Amino acid sequence: MNQRKVMKLWFAFMTVFALFLAGCTDESSGNGGDDSEATEITLGFYSSGSADEKMQELIDKFEEQHPDIKIKTQNAPYSQFFQKLDTQIAGGTAPDVWLSDGVFVQKYAERGAAKDLTEWIDQDLNKDDYYGLDFNKGPNGKYWAVPQGIQIATLFYNKDMFDEAGVDYPDESWTWEDLKEAGAKLTVDTSGKTANESGFKSNSVNQYGLTFFSITEGWMTVLKSYGGGILDESLQESIIDSPENKEAMEYIVDGMDRGIFTDPSDLQAFQSAMSPFPSETAAMRIGIYARVLAANETGVNYDVTVLPKGPTGERFSPVIANSWIINNDASDAKAKAAWEWVKYWVSEDDVQKEWAELGEAVPVKKSVAQSDMFLNSGDKPANKQAFLESFDFAGTLDVNAVWSEWVKKTGDNFNRAFLKEASIEEALERADKEVQKVLDEFYENQ
Amino acid sequence: MLGNTRLQKNTPKPKMVKRKRKLSHEGKWGLLMVSPYLIHFIVFIAFTLLASLYFSFSRYDMLNAPQWIGLENYNKLINDPVFWKSLWNTVYFTVLFVPAQTILALILAVALNQSLKGLKFYRIAHFIPVISSWTVVLYVADAIFNPRFGLANDLLVKLGSEPKQWLNDEALVIPVLVAVAVWKGIGYMMVIFLAGLQNVPEDLYEAAEVEGAGVLKKFRHVTIPLISGTTFLVLVLSTITTFQAFEQIYVMTGNSGDITAAGGPNNASMVLMLYLFQQGFAFLKMGYASAIAWVLFLILFVITLIQVKMQKKWVHYEK
Numbered sequence: 001m002n003q004r005k006v007m008k009l010w011f012a013f014m015t016v017f018a019l020f021l022a023g024c025t026d027e028s029s030g031n032g033g034d035d036s037e038a039t040e041i042t043l044g045f046y047s048s049g050s051a052d053e054k055m056q057e058l059i060d061k062f063e064e065q066h067p068d069i070k071i072k073t074q075n076a077p078y079s080q081f082f083q084k085l086d087t088q089i090a091g092g093t094a095p096d097v098w099l100s101d102g103v104f105v106q107k108y109a110e111r112g113a114a115k116d117l118t119e120w121i122d123q124d125l126n127k128d129d130y131y132g133l134d135f136n137k138g139p140n141g142k143y144w145a146v147p148q149g150i151q152i153a154t155l156f157y158n159k160d161m162f163d164e165a166g167v168d169y170p171d172e173s174w175t176w177e178d179l180k181e182a183g184a185k186l187t188v189d190t191s192g193k194t195a196n197e198s199g200f201k202s203n204s205v206n207q208y209g210l211t212f213f214s215i216t217e218g219w220m221t222v223l224k225s226y227g228g229g230i231l232d233e234s235l236q237e238s239i240i241d242s243p244e245n246k247e248a249m250e251y252i253v254d255g256m257d258r259g260i261f262t263d264p265s266d267l268q269a270f271q272s273a274m275s276p277f278p279s280e281t282a283a284m285r286i287g288i289y290a291r292v293l294a295a296n297e298t299g300v301n302y303d304v305t306v307l308p309k310g311p312t313g314e315r316f317s318p319v320i321a322n323s324w325i326i327n328n329d330a331s332d333a334k335a336k337a338a339w340e341w342v343k344y345w346v347s348e349d350d351v352q353k354e355w356a357e358l359g360e361a362v363p364v365k366k367s368v369a370q371s372d373m374f375l376n377s378g379d380k381p382a383n384k385q386a387f388l389e390s391f392d393f394a395g396t397l398d399v400n401a402v403w404s405e406w407v408k409k410t411g412d413n414f415n416r417a418f419l420k421e422a423s424i425e426e427a428l429e430r431a432d433k434e435v436q437k438v439l440d441e442f443y444e445n446q
Numbered sequence: 447m448l449g450n451t452r453l454q455k456n457t458p459k460p461k462m463v464k465r466k467r468k469l470s471h472e473g474k475w476g477l478l479m480v481s482p483y484l485i486h487f488i489v490f491i492a493f494t495l496l497a498s499l500y501f502s503f504s505r506y507d508m509l510n511a512p513q514w515i516g517l518e519n520y521n522k523l524i525n526d527p528v529f530w531k532s533l534w535n536t537v538y539f540t541v542l543f544v545p546a547q548t549i550l551a552l553i554l555a556v557a558l559n560q561s562l563k564g565l566k567f568y569r570i571a572h573f574i575p576v577i578s579s580w581t582v583v584l585y586v587a588d589a590i591f592n593p594r595f596g597l598a599n600d601l602l603v604k605l606g607s608e609p610k611q612w613l614n615d616e617a618l619v620i621p622v623l624v625a626v627a628v629w630k631g632i633g634y635m636m637v638i639f640l641a642g643l644q645n646v647p648e649d650l651y652e653a654a655e656v657e658g659a660g661v662l663k664k665f666r667h668v669t670i671p672l673i674s675g676t677t678f679l680v681l682v683l684s685t686i687t688t689f690q691a692f693e694q695i696y697v698m699t700g701n702s703g704d705i706t707a708a709g710g711p712n713n714a715s716m717v718l719m720l721y722l723f724q725q726g727f728a729f730l731k732m733g734y735a736s737a738i739a740w741v742l743f744l745i746l747f748v749i750t751l752i753q754v755k756m757q758k759k760w761v762h763y764e765k
Contacts, residue, residue, distance in 0.1 A: 079705070083727055086508050086509065086727070086730065087508065089508065089509045090508040090509065107730070108509070111507055111509040111510055111730075112509065112510060113509045203609075214707070264614065264711075265593060265611045265614040266593075266594075268593060268611070268613055268614055269592055269593045269594035269595065270594075271588070402729070404706055404728050404729055405728075405729045407706065408706040408707075408724075408728075408729075411706075411707070412710065412712065412713070415710065415711065415712075416711070416712055419614065419711065421616075421711070421712065445505065
């Protein structure tokens with residue numbers, strides 16, 4: 001009967017459909033016979049707009065130089081990229097080499113997803129030629145990734161605001177106390193009074209002395225230059241509840257209390273916590289290199305200098321080395337091809353220069369970072385040298401496998417102290433306990 | 447399909463055979479027609495459900511194979527103050543949101559069920575937030591609740607009181623979120639109510655009028671019982687959506703879209719879905735996140751069951 005035929009057709013359709021579904025999950029079938037010699041690797045990176053184009057250009061050049069390697073790219077905006085990457089790793093379909101935010105390198109390394117690159121680095125790279133290689137080293141001395149570009153923080157200041165307030169520009173002699181003193185003169189309330197005048201209202205500030213934001217561009221710098229910090233050298237023990245941290249926190253809370261520094265609720269008022277400096281609502285910021293992009297875009301008249309000293313003369317500049325990671329599951333051939341890509345990226349002057357032109361990061365290769373092309377490109381800030389000088393007292397954000405989690409615990413407690421909902425002692429004590437719990441839970445099961 | 451064929455063979459009475467054969471024929475077609483959905487269900491839903499159940503008994507960081515740990519995740523949940531807080535916040539959110547939205551949507555629907563001038567405009571105006579994305583809605587919300595530039599604080603200051611930190615105040619954050627959620631969701635529920643209202647037969651109102659009932663009495667004794675089925679639907683839907691609230695809270699309380707910053711201050715706006723997402727995707731604790739998901743499912747299941755049981759008491763269905 002006719003209906004039978006319809007049924008058969010229907011089943012045929014469903015079979016095809018099912019096969020199609022099955023096919024979806026398995027994208028990596030063998031490539032055609034034409035270039036059987038070529039190794040195809042997948043390269044994953046997070047990105048946006050102009051960076052994508054540049055990346056593609058550099059990939060094309062790489063393929064020209066390495067006819068035996070073919071690169072397939074996978075990219076997505078930042079937050080989606082890492083979510084997708086984690087699920088891909090879970091499913092065994094992750095790229096052979098991917099770009100990782102510096103703060104996530106240890107997350108992959110300690111969970112066995114990143115390939116140990118120590119031998120290859122020892123063999124092929126002259127460590128003295130590069131910035132930031134050591135920032136990816138775990139406590140055991142192994143290298144898990146190679147930097148793609150370096151973020152390092154300096155003090156950004158708005159020259160126009162300083163001129164208007166008649167305050168001298170910050171320089172290398174500044175301590176955090178100097179910063180607060182100058183900041184007070186640069187903090188203006190709605191009636192035009194500055195923070196060191198009587199009658200100043202700290203709850204209706206129009207212009208802040210310093211915008212202060214979360215860990216990287218906020219508390220970590222102050223804590224460390226006061227001799228404190230979050231984790232000890234093993235990166236498995238919390239050292240939060242210390243007198244040094246207490247002193248640093250007192251300095252910060254006082255600044256927020258007086259309206260000189262933005263507190264977390266002030267930042268809530270801006271659509272983005274990044275915006276007070278480029279929108280000229282704050283005279284100073286602690287900023288990583290990438291922040292020059294937003295500042296240049298809005299045309300702020302600014303420059304940078306090294307971050308202030310703590311009370312004992314100690315300095316600290318936080319570093320995030322965004323890096324290439326090679327998939328631990330990649331076959332030998334693919335891992336080797338991926339290594340070619342990493343070498344090409346860091347060691348070729350042209351590549352480093354072209355990428356530096358985007359202005360996203362300090363180049364990894366010292367010769368390029370110290371060249372005129374980077375230091376005197378004509379774009380603001382004039383004192384780009386300050387970023388390089390900062391390497392002398394640079395350190396990581398105590399990055400380990402559970403970084404996001406302990407940052408959340410610490411940040412939540414610190415914010416309560418910043419908003420005066422908890423005393424500094426309470427906040428430090430609670431943060432210490434909660435962070436230690438996070439660390440213990442992870443490392444006890446390793 | 448197979449079950450039916452076997453039945454055919456085993457059924458002794460000829461009459462029944464005929465009926466069964468007919469049924470099974472229709473059944474086959476029915477199954478056939480729903481097969482795309484069934485396959486989708488088995489592959490993408492049933493399988494993943496079972497997988498997540500398995501993960502909820504495992505330590506699973508996504509990067510390594512899951513490790514069976516029995517009830518450990520559930521044990522941890524019971525002793526996790528943030529879990530209890532987010533459960534409490536979720537319930538609090540629901541308790542504020544569901545009645546507020548239902549009552550306001552009903553009032554709005556009744557108002558817009560009249561023959562007004564510009565009726566379409568009003569109906570559309572209330573539906574716009576429904577079809578707008580959360581991002582758009584949140585820009586509007588920000589214009590009102592922004593602590594520096596917002597309308598709400600402008601008003602407060604004009605009335606002589608202190609400006610408030612709407613989203614940074616532990617006591618205010620959930621009510622503010624609920625207000626915005628009601629504003630966004632009300633149009634949708636209003637449309638459902640409107641459909642219900644238009645099914646109420648005119649003659650019932652006329653009869654009530656003859657009996658001397660006024661506007662309020664008619665509403666109380668005719669409208670409310672006759673749209674109780676619709677009200678029930680609205681209640682169940684709203685409860686489920688609030689338990690699954692995520693995007694709004696993620697964007698409104700997280701700084702610059704940072705998932706780990708959302709849920710503050712002091713976890714005052716941490717809800718179950720957000721907690722689940724954070725644990726699973728930001729901290730790679732997929733096993734723990736799966737346990738939260740199953741607890742969330744059980745809670746929703748029980749609540750819906752109670753709602754269904756209770757409906758006999760007050761929902762009126764026309765025969």
